[in-house]
Amino acid sequence: MRRWKCKVCGYIHEGAEPPEKCPICMADRTQFAEIDANGDEITAAPVEEPKPAPVPQETVAVPAPRQSRFGGMLAKLVLGLHLHPISVHFPNGLLPASVVFLAIGIFLGLAAFGEAAFFNMIFVLAMMPVVMVTGYLEWQRRYQGAKTFLFLVKISCSIVVLLCLLALVIWRFIDPTVTDPASTDRLLYLGISLVMLVAAAIAGHLGGKLVFAGRGR
Ligand SMILES: [Zn+2]
Structure with a gap:
């Protein structure tokens, strides 16, 4: 075989x-x-390929994109220390907790839970640049920036998470009563948090598939 x-x-x-x-x-x-x-x-037997015709010098003189020393070191650090799979634990762990707290706050009228959800979301929002930059570097370096279905879905999901989080944090910042049981917008607020949770779950699931792809089942 x-x-x-x-x-x-x-x-x-x-x-x-x-x-x-x-x-x-x-x-x-x-x-x-x-x-x-x-x-x-x-390595496959060398396939006979017609040699490309020599190209005039001036057309090949385009300088190759140079990578800064800092960029190269950062990418090495991110990949070597697996900073993306580590940093995604923050959204993956805290977002489900935030949504559960939010639901408890809204349906049981326990304001402290709504407050806890808010602070968790602020923390995840602060971590999102790290999650997204390390993910981007890993995609570019480990997977050569392959634009396959899996990566496009993963990137779209992370953008959805970021936008939902921004909306939820800003909304609650402007109107702290939005998660009160008496608020008319509370279900819309909870709905946005559910969309965010589903997007985070899809991104996490696909990431798991990638991490375990090379291993035996
Ligand atoms: Zn593959």
């Missing part, structure tokens, strides 16, 4: 041929490389 590894997410497929599409990240079959028993890529 031959083994194929997705170069985008690390998923391993067993079979005579690579799959049409990666079931994890939806990358197409050209992204699959055959690997040996040690997991090393088997």
